[in-house]
Amino acid sequence: MSKLTISDAVKYIGADDKTLDLFESQYSIPNGVSYNSYVILDEKIAVMDTVDSRKTEEWKENLQEALAGRAPDYLVISHLEPDHAANIQHFVEMYPQAMLVASAKAVSMLPQFFDISNLKDRTLVVKEGETLSLGSHTLQFFMAPMVHWPEVMVEYEQSEKILFSADGFGKFGALDVEEDWTCEARRYYFNIVGKYGAQVQGLLKKLSSLEVRTICPLHGPVLTENIEYYIGKYLTWSSYEPEDDGVLVAYASIHGNTKHAAEKMKDILEAKGAEKVVLTDLSRDDMAEAVEDAFRYDKVILAAASYDGGVFPCMESFLLNLSHKNYQKRKIGLMENGSWAPCAGRVMKGVIEGMKNIGLCENMVTIKSVMNEENIKEMEMLAEEILG
Numbered sequence: 001m002s003k004l005t006i007s008d009a010v011k012y013i014g015a016d017d018k019t020l021d022l023f024e025s026q027y028s029i030p031n032g033v034s035y036n037s038y039v040i041l042d043e044k045i046a047v048m049d050t051v052d053s054r055k056t057e058e059w060k061e062n063l064q065e066a067l068a069g070r071a072p073d074y075l076v077i078s079h080l081e082p083d084h085a086a087n088i089q090h091f092v093e094m095y096p097q098a099m100l101v102a103s104a105k106a107v108s109m110l111p112q113f114f115d116i117s118n119l120k121d122r123t124l125v126v127k128e129g130e131t132l133s134l135g136s137h138t139l140q141f142f143m144a145p146m147v148h149w150p151e152v153m154v155e156y157e158q159s160e161k162i163l164f165s166a167d168g169f170g171k172f173g174a175l176d177v178e179e180d181w182t183c184e185a186r187r188y189y190f191n192i193v194g195k196y197g198a199q200v201q202g203l204l205k206k207l208s209s210l211e212v213r214t215i216c217p218l219h220g221p222v223l224t225e226n227i228e229y230y231i232g233k234y235l236t237w238s239s240y241e242p243e244d245d246g247v248l249v250a251y252a253s254i255h256g257n258t259k260h261a262a263e264k265m266k267d268i269l270e271a272k273g274a275e276k277v278v279l280t281d282l283s284r285d286d287m288a289e290a291v292e293d294a295f296r297y298d299k300v301i302l303a304a305a306s307y308d309g310g311v312f313p314c315m316e317s318f319l320l321n322l323s324h325k326n327y328q329k330r331k332i333g334l335m336e337n338g339s340w341a342p343c344a345g346r347v348m349k350g351v352i353e354g355m356k357n358i359g360l361c362e363n364m365v366t367i368k369s370v371m372n373e374e375n376i377k378e379m380e381m382l383a384e385e386i387l388g
């Protein structure tokens with residue numbers, strides 16, 4: 001059991017998972033992931049969410065140890081996604097007297113996942129701003145629709161000033177792994193919640209009048225210090241404003257010529273004064289990290305081979321990921337390659353035109369198979385335009 005204690009009354013009962021191959025069947029998690037669940041022990045006892053079915057037994061043991069023979073009164077459901085909600089069925093069967101506390105939307109969705117008899121008698125629907133007293137602890141509920149899913153709500157515990165933030169402020173990585181919060185939290189945010197910046201901004205606005213001393217998310221570490229730093233990051237990320245000055249050069253290359261040109265482009269950008277230039281191979285590097293970097297920096301150069309009258313598929317998939325996540329407010333430059341009728345640039349431009357507030361550079365580099373001197377001149381012009 002994780003011995004993480006949030007306070008005398010609030011205990012961690014979640015579990016680390018280091019054997020899952022891909023989170024949500026698409027995101028690599030080299031350091032695993034944690035499924036967080038908590039218990040608040042007071043005159044009444046509230047369990048805050050459950051964990052993924054892969055960790056049911058560990059969660060049950062942790063729960064029983066924390067309860068020390070008592071029975072819980074409530075299971076608060078922030079989010080119905082299976083990595084948090086998988087044990088609701090077990091909970092209702094283990095504790096037939098306990099009530100499920102959830103948003104109206106979550107209650108309406110419960111039968112899609114579980115077979116709970118007397119559902120109506122077992123649920124307490126809570127609305128925006130309502131409170132639930134546990135004794136000396138009081139939970140206040142704030143609806144957070146589409147801060148990942150429509151039924152999501154977050155809870156603020158008033159006496160200890162703890163925000164139970166659902167998937168917000170979460171991060172990939174098991175809890176016993178030491179790693180930088182910002183990088184993995186950013187990769188998590190843009191890939192998982194990135195599309196819903198407006199909803200995240202709405203939630204942050206609602207919470208802005210509360211004093212938050214601790215954030216207990218459903219994945220990743222409990223945040224206890226420097227809370228303004230984390231909230232500041234979420235304010236930036238959800239506004240789609242770039243976080244850092246820099247250029248991401250993302251390339252999609254079949255035989256290596258476009259890769260070679262992208263590497264040359266990095267050198268040119270650096271020679272012209274760019275302090276931060278990040279190269280990514282869209283065929284081989286982590287796509288979620290490429291998406292993260294595209295949001296992190298203010299400039300992106302896309303370099304791609306033409307392919308079957310279109311663009312090499314990993315670039316198409318990258319652009320699709322970006323437009324799904326509401327990509328905007330960035331400067332973009334294009335480099336295309338083709339051996340007979342280069343068309344990658346036209347296709348990339350078509351996708352980019354559907355995005356909001358993008359400054360697309362007028363200079364586009366067209367390489368016919370192997371980069372030549374003329375291409376290097378075009379690349380210098382593109383570098384000057386994007387850095388200008």
Ligand SMILES: Cc1cc2nc3c(=O)[nH]c(=O)nc-3n(C[C@H](O)[C@H](O)[C@H](O)COP(=O)(O)O)c2cc1C
Nearest residue numbers: 254255256257258307308309338339340341342369
């Ligand atoms: C399956 C396939 C389809 C291709 N389709 C096109 C195309 O539609 N138009 C074109 O000009 N070149 C096309 N090419 C050629 C490549 O785009 C071209 O050789 C380019 O220089 C490859 O760059 P690379 O070395 O970075 O992979 C195709 C190549 C392959 C393998």
